[in-house]
Amino acid sequence: MKLRKRMKWIAMLMSAALLFLLMRLAEIQLFFTESFSKWNVNLIQESVKQRTEEVQISDGRGSFLDRSGKPLTVSRKPAIVLFPFLKSQSWPIDEAAAILNISEEELDEKLDNAKKPVILTKNGEGSISKTALEKINKLKYPGIYGVYIEETEKNRLASHTIGMTNQDPELLRKKYPHKDGLSISTKIGTFGLERTFDEFLLPEQDTKLLYHVDGLGNPLFGIDVKYTADANPFYPLQIKTTIDKTMQQELEDILDDHRVKKGGAVLLDIENSSVLAISSKPDVNMASQKTRQNYMLTPMYPGSVFKTVIAAAAIENGLDHPSKTFNCNLNLYGEPGDDKGKLNMEEGFAESCNYTFTSLADELIKKNGSVIEDTAKKLGLTGRVGWEGRLYRERDFKQFYHEGSGSVWGDERDKKVKKAVAQTAIGQKNVKLTPLEIANMMATIARGGEKKQVQIASGIEYKNGTLMASFKDHELPGDTIDHYTAQKLQKLLRNVVTSEKGTGRRFRDLPYDVSGKSGTAQTGRLTKDKKTLYHKWFAGYFPADKPKYALAVVHMDTPEDQAATNAAFYDIVKKVYEIEKNQT
Known part of the structure; x- marks a missing residue:
């Protein structure tokens, strides 16, 4: 009796298993052949692929061009x-x-x-x-x-900013649930411009040579090789960037030559605040998520570059009189520690005297508690500066991927703490700005105070080169510094280079006259042998009399005696001059 019962249960289980297998087989071969599983896999297409030998000529994805139409991402x-x-x-x-x-x-x-x-x-x-x-x-x-x-360029230029593609079926279906024609193996943008412009770059059809084979690899339908291609003259689309390919390559080479392992540089065209070259270090390694961070879009301590903001506020509030001097034998807290003597604001700016600007910040805060952040905003430093606006159905399209925003205060109560005010005045404490913001600030000053959003793309083009969409110049919202303040700042920035004790005097023999400001920010970190690590900056514009380029260079987490900032800035300016000379 027990044996019969067991046999009955075993038969029922086997029947259920066979029924399940039959249902699964029917599901695969009859019902869901073109949309199997949550990934909507087309089983017919995939089975044909198993019996197909092919050579992909193009994956059909759109690409990126530099400002003159040279390819940046494919060759x-x-x-x-x-x-x-x-x-x-x-x-x-x-x-x-x-x-x-x-x-x-x-x-x-x-x-x-x-x-x-x-x-x-x-x-x-x-x-x-x-x-x-x-x-x-x-x-x-x-x-x-x-x-x-x-071919997709493996070691592509501006890799952090342009970004990369990868297979990510989950993200693909999440972003494009209604695009049933997309294979789960379709590569999509995972970061950078590849991500922000992904919808415009998706392939319509790839181009390939193919033939079908039998189980032994012999031609199944004779030796006829088929050519498949999308005959559409408009697709794939191309994103025309503002990058100058030659300048980009030279800028990256210079950073490599000077062994800038962490940091980078941003070079802008001042006329319209467009990116000519941008590079973040370390280089992108697809195996490491950490290397994808674009430091040129990441807020960080600016150090004394922030004194430009304090100087602007002092000018607008009448605190910059040449006869007003500061005891630069004192450190930022007013204690003995420096030996620069008595300097007025112009001299203190050139020599980067901390006490000058902590004193001015203290005086400014007493007059108006929001004056420092208000002035920073006038210079475009407390919000995203990348191009934003309407693009077709998207009301708030952002060109830059994961761009950070600058900040000045972490806690409003710090405004009443003298030491916190002093640290803020020299770009420490809670002051964090992106290199893109700082380069754009220099462009703003060079233009006489006119604030603009930064462009990295100028338009979207069809395959045949006709324009699909263009990105117009956008002003940054909010108040601006007046023309008088901008002129005074221009003089201060130029004096940093021309003064005998100026922190930028190294740049006096460049073929372009340079205006700018240095910066050294403590990071709070140490090397293994207990050396203090700094962010070392130089940011400015050139030529000083007829500004065309704004440049910010930062070497992050470096001992002070190993910083390559000035050397890299020097070589980039020199190379831009040579490129421009060859182009004319």
Whole structure:
């Protein structure tokens, strides 16, 4: 009796299991063949892929251009594609070898070991030429083709700002639930401009050479190779950035040459506050999430660069009289500790006397408790400065990905604490600004006080080069410094370089006249051998008399004696001069 019961239960369980398997099989083969699982996988397409050999010529994703139309993220290379089935038949190998300047033995060897199509981008003379590509195609033999293959740049320029793509099925379905045609293997932007402009860059169709094979890898439908491509003349789209490719490459090389391991630089076109070059260190490593942080968009201690704000407030409140001097033998707290003598505000700014600006900040706060943050706002330092606005259905489109906002005070009560005011005056305590904001502040001063949002993209173009959308200049909202204040600041910034004791005197022999301000901010961290780590800055603009460029350079977390800030700033200015000279 017990045995019969057990057999009955076993039979029921086996029946249930078989029923489940049948239902699962029906689900896979009958009901959800084109939208299987939560990822909506097209099983028919995926099964065809398993029996297809292909060479992807382009993944169909949109790309980025520099300001003159040069590609930034992809490159087109002439290539010769050889399909494996050639080795099982007679084909004009002698003619192909002669065209490619490769021996027949070498071509045979490449095909003998091939399980997938062979792609040749080099021949006996170097890169495949356009002429060689045309001659190969004139052979008109199935299985060998000359094509232009589009490759994503692995070591792309401005990598933190432009960003990267990756396969992320979960994010793909979350962002685009109604785009059923997108394969789960479609790459999408994970950070940077690739992320912010992702919707415009999604592929409509990729371009490839393909043929179908049987289980042994032999051609299933003869040796006919198919070419699939999107004939749409408008897609994929291209994002035209404001970056100058030559300047970008040189700026990155200079930072590498000077071994700036953490920090970076921002170079702006002053006329419209557009980014010409931008680089953050360390370089992006896709295996590490930490390296994706763009320090040029990250608020950090600005040090004495913030004295520019205190100087602007002092000018607007009549505290900058040349006869008014400060005892610069005292440190920021008014205690003995320096030996610069008595200096007025202009001299104190050039030599970066802390006591001058802590005294002015104290006096300003007593007159008006919000004067420092109000002045910082006038200079565009207490909010995002990247381009924001309406773009089609998106009312608040932001060009920069995860741009931080500057801040001055962490606690309103600090305004009543003398030491906290002193630390704030020299860009410490809770003062944190982004290098992009600081570069834009210099551009604002150079323009006479006119505040503008910073652009990194000038427009979106169709594949054929016609304009789809453009990004107009946007002013930053809020009050601005007046023209008189801007002129006085211009004089102060120039004096930093021209003064015999100015902290920027190193830049006096550059081919451009430079105006700017240095900064040294303690980070509160130490090296292993107990050396204090600093953020070392220099920010300014040039040429001083007819400003065209604003530049901010910061070397983060460096011992003071190892900072490469000034050397990098010097070389970038010099290189910009050489590039401009060659372009004219």
